[in-house]
Amino acid sequence: MAIELAGKSVFLTGGSRGIGRAILGAMLSKGARVLFCNANADRGREAEEFMKKKYGVDDVIFRQCDVRNADQLKKCFGEAVSTFGAVDICVNNAGLVDEKKWEKAIAVNTTAQIRGSLLALEHMRRDKGGRGGIIVNMSSIAGLMPIYNGPVYCATKHAIKHPKMKEFGVRWHCVCPGPIDTDFHNIVEGHIMDPQVIRDMFSQLMMDPSDFGEEFLKIIQNESTDDVITEVWKGKGVVYRKRLLVDSDGESNKMPVD
Numbered sequence: 362m363a364i365e366l367a368g369k370s371v372f373l374t375g376g377s378r379g380i381g382r383a384i385l386g387a388m389l390s391k392g393a394r395v396l397f398c399n400a401n402a403d404r405g406r407e408a409e410e411f412m413k414k415k416y417g418v419d420d421v422i423f424r425q426c427d428v429r430n431a432d433q434l435k436k437c438f439g440e441a442v443s444t445f446g447a448v449d450i451c452v453n454n455a456g457l458v459d460e461k462k463w464e465k466a467i468a469v470n471t472t473a474q475i476r477g478s479l480l481a482l483e484h485m486r487r488d489k490g491g492r493g494g495i496i497v498n499m500s501s502i503a504g505l506m507p508i509y510n511g512p513v514y515c516a517t518k519h520a521i522k523h524p525k526m527k528e529f530g531v532r533w534h535c536v537c538p539g540p541i542d543t544d545f546h547n548i549v550e551g552h553i554m555d556p557q558v559i560r561d562m563f564s565q566l567m568m569d570p571s572d573f574g575e576e577f578l579k580i581i582q583n584e585s586t587d588d589v590i591t592e593v594w595k596g597k598g599v600v601y602r603k604r605l606l607v608d609s610d611g612e613s614n615k616m617p618v619d
Contacts, residue, residue, distance in 0.1 A: 363582040367392030370445035372438055374428050374477060375455030377404040379543035380499065380573060384452060387574035389416045393450070396441040398426035398434075400455075428455045428473035429465070438480045450581065451481035452497045456517075459552045463513040470517035474498050486529035493530025495581060498523060500537045502592065522590070534580060539594040542567040568595035 371388050375381040376397030388395050389412055399405040402425045409423035422444065426437045441448050453474040459466050478496055485494035503511065504518030523533035540563035576593045580586060592600040 364584055366578070366582065369393045369449040370441065370447055371395040371397075371450045371452065372441040372448045372477075372481070373397040373452045373454060374426070374434075374473070375399060377401065377408040377423075379570060380538060380541055381452075381454045382408055383541075383570035383574035384454060384577055385412060385421070386415070386571070387578050388450075389418065389421055391578065394420035394445055396422040396424065396437070396444060398424045398428070398437045398455075400425065400427045428477070429468040431476055434473065434476055435480060438477070438484075442484060447492060448481060448484060448494065449492075450495045450497070451477060451485075452499070453477040454497075454499045456499060456501075458511060458514050460511055460513050461552065466513050467517055470514070471520045474521055482526070482529070482531060485531050486526070488529055491530070493532075495532045495534065496523075497534045497536060497581070500535050500590075502537050502539050504535075504537055505590070505592070532584070534586065535590050536577070536580060537590060537592045538573060539563075539568060539592065540566050541570055541573055543570055566595055568593070 366388065369388075369392075371393050373381060373385060373388075373395055374397070376385040376395070377399040381397070381399075385395055385397055385408065397405070397408075399408075405423040405425060409421055412421045413419065422441075424437045424440060426433045428434050438448065438451075455473060456470050457466055478498060481494065481496045483489070485491040485496070487493050498521045500521040501514075501518040503515045504521055508515050518537075521535060523535045526533065572595070573593055576599050579599055580591050580593075586601060590602045592602065594600060
């Protein structure tokens with residue numbers, strides 16, 4: 362059964378460009394209300410004005426926020442709650458690739474997602490007076506396989522999985538996009554090892570951001586997709602996976618497999 366998104370309240374990090382902008386537009390197209398945050402104020406305001414003009418709604422709000430700052434993130438989430446009355450869907454999307462500034466990458470890609478998840482969980486859980494909801498953590502195919510060019514990036518994305526908390530009325534998603542045709546992949550020298558290898562590897566697999574937005578809606582609206590890892594690929598669309606611990610030979614330590 363597909364859930365209705367009209368009137369739902371969304372908190373989104375990193376919503377000014379790329380995957381985040383695609384999610385922002387997709388949610389607004391279905392009548393959701395969105396408060397999104399971004400560290401770059403100019404990009405955030407441009408995205409806010411663009412979405413208001415395109416969808417003719419006032420239910421899109423931008424707030425500048427560095428997700429590495431716990432107080433700023435908490436304040437933005439709290440503003441979404443106070444503005445909309447509640448947050449129904451939290452999308453922890455902000456991310457970056459930078460092997461040189463590895464501490465920043467960990468802070469944005471992993472620590473901020475954990476903080477955002479805990480803020481949303483505390484607000485949503487029904488055993489503490491919440492009304493339930495959906496928490497989405499954006500990982501990557503780099504979180505499912507080793508990619509030697511970006512060990513820090515891979516590590517941060519492998520850290521993004523999800524618990525199972527149906528008893529709290531909270532549905533979790535770990536979304537692992539394949540390569541998306543955004544400036545996220547215009548990686549400069551020094552941010553990752555052998556960037557041209559990455560470009561060549563993924564050149565035929567690049568998915569249009571708007572297509573990803575449509576696939577993202579399918580994930581959110583499908584109530585049967587709790588407790589799964591979700592890949593999104595050009596040509597394949599959504600691929601649902603469950604990870605199991607398997608002892609293949611009866612002697613080795615159990616390993617996660619699809």
